Amino acid sequence: MKFCSLCGSELTLGIPEGDDRERHICDSCETIHYQNPKIVAGTLPIVGDKVLLCRRAIEPRKGFWTLPAGFMENEESVKEAARRETWEEACARTCQEELYTIISIPYISQVYMMYRAELSEPGFAAGPESLEVRLFSEEEIPWKELAFRTVSRTLELFFQDRATGTFPLHDETLE
Amino acid sequence: MKFCSLCGSELTLGIPEGDDRERHICDSCETIHYQNPKIVAGTLPIVGDKVLLCRRAIEPRKGFWTLPAGFMENEESVKEAARRETWEEACARTCQEELYTIISIPYISQVYMMYRAELSEPGFAAGPESLEVRLFSEEEIPWKELAFRTVSRTLELFFQDRATGTFPLHDETLE
Numbered sequence: 625m626k627f628c629s630l631c632g633s634e635l636t637l638g639i640p641e642g643d644d645r646e647r648h649i650c651d652s653c654e655t656i657h658y659q660n661p662k663i664v665a666g667t668l669p670i671v672g673d674k675v676l677l678c679r680r681a682i683e684p685r686k687g688f689w690t691l692p693a694g695f696m697e698n699e700e701s702v703k704e705a706a707r708r709e710t711w712e713e714a715c716a717r718t719c720q721e722e723l724y725t726i727i728s729i730p731y732i733s734q735v736y737m738m739y740r741a742e743l744s745e746p747g748f749a750a751g752p753e754s755l756e757v758r759l760f761s762e763e764e765i766p767w768k769e770l771a772f773r774t775v776s777r778t779l780e781l782f783f784q785d786r787a788t789g790t791f792p793l794h795d796e797t798l799e
Numbered sequence: 800m801k802f803c804s805l806c807g808s809e810l811t812l813g814i815p816e817g818d819d820r821e822r823h824i825c826d827s828c829e830t831i832h833y834q835n836p837k838i839v840a841g842t843l844p845i846v847g848d849k850v851l852l853c854r855r856a857i858e859p860r861k862g863f864w865t866l867p868a869g870f871m872e873n874e875e876s877v878k879e880a881a882r883r884e885t886w887e888e889a890c891a892r893t894c895q896e897e898l899y900t901i902i903s904i905p906y907i908s909q910v911y912m913m914y915r916a917e918l919s920e921p922g923f924a925a926g927p928e929s930l931e932v933r934l935f936s937e938e939e940i941p942w943k944e945l946a947f948r949t950v951s952r953t954l955e956l957f958f959q960d961r962a963t964g965t966f967p968l969h970d971e972t973l974e
Contacts (some may be wrong), residue, residue, distance in 0.1 A: 625803060625804045625805070626804065626806075627802055627803065627804050627805070627806070627807035628802065628804070629800045629802050629810075629832070630800070630801060630802070631801075631802070631803065632801070632802035632807050632809075634807075635804075639868075642927065645872070657804070658868055658870065660837045660838065660871060660872065660873065660875055661838060661871050661872075661873055661875075662806070662835045663835065663836060663838065663910060667926070678825075682804055695833065695835055696834060696835060697820070697835065697836075698834050698836055698908040699905045699906065700836075700903075700905055701903035701905055701972040701973070702901065702903050702910055702970070703903070703970065704903075704972075706842065706903075716831045721972050723901065723968060726877065726898065726912075728875075728876035728877050730874045730875055730876055730879075731874070732874040733874055735838060735871075735877055735899075739838050751956075752817065760929070793898060793968050795877070795898050797876040797878070797879075
């Protein structure tokens with residue numbers, strides 16, 4: 625961030641009055657430009673004893689398997705974002721969504737929010753950002769070909785919890 | 800958003816290839832400037848049968864009562880953000896935080912994430928953004944002088960749940 629997005633002037637780095645950390649400040653129009661973490665919302669779609677995974681058609685981690693998830697957009701709820709991403713990446717409609725993992729990743733300033741979900745219609749297919757979409761039983765999960773640690777962690781917790789039959793919310797941090 | 804924060808050129812509005820909504824695009828350095836919701840993290844600090852509220856010393860809603868909460872910063876976890884805000888606004892240290900309400904507010908593109916929490920040390924006091932900090936029993940809550948709907952909704956759910964003794968996660972949307 626080098627220029628003010630409102631007036632185009634060059635920004636300086638400084639600690640505003642009453643603040644305790646450096647911000648990008650526009651000395652010309654006096655705007656302080658804050659930067660905040662982004663939410664990645666998605667689902668863990670469950671069909672019988674299997675879960676749905678998508679093989680990524682785009683970077684990062686092209687060719688690796690992921691749960692349908694993506695950046696939450698302005699003017700939507702977290703659940704709407706998770707449903708939209710599932711539709712876009714897996715052409716699947718979900719219902720009975722329950723928030724299941726909230727994983728903060730401070731080193732990239734992201735927060736993953738993943739819902740356990742059922743499919744409300746039986747169909748699914750690869751959307752434009754997926755090479756293929758498939759159902760996997762626990763034994764079939766391609767653990768070494770998963771795209772992100774948030775995905776492997778969510779699946780790991782799910783299979784652990786499924787063995788006990790209770791699915792508490794998991795609020796964790798990846799260091 | 801009018802100017803590219805990376806190169807200073809004027810931005811145009813357009814739908815990037817493969818996207819389905821308008822973004823601010825820099826035709827000069829080809830950067831797409833996404834805008835995403837912000838997380839507001841905070842706590843509902845509980846001391847015996849009372850809860851802690853702060854009277855706001857700053858706008859918006861100066862003079863009204865709120866739970867300690869504020870914008871999550873880059874490079875922290877949601878729980879760290881909630882603890883930091885509680886320290887800054889109420890000079891209170893929390894422990895045993897349990898995520899309790901997640902309230903999406905699509906019309907201002909914010910997501911509130913509030914933790915039920917105990918105080919790990921007995922003291923509290925008004926931080927620079929608070930006029931006063933006080934403990935309130937259910938009967939004493941100043942319902943008409945609460946700063947935000949997310950605060951009144953979190954308190955309402957808490958007193959309802961306390962009557963039953965179970966505190967499930969509430970994932971809601973304010974329309």
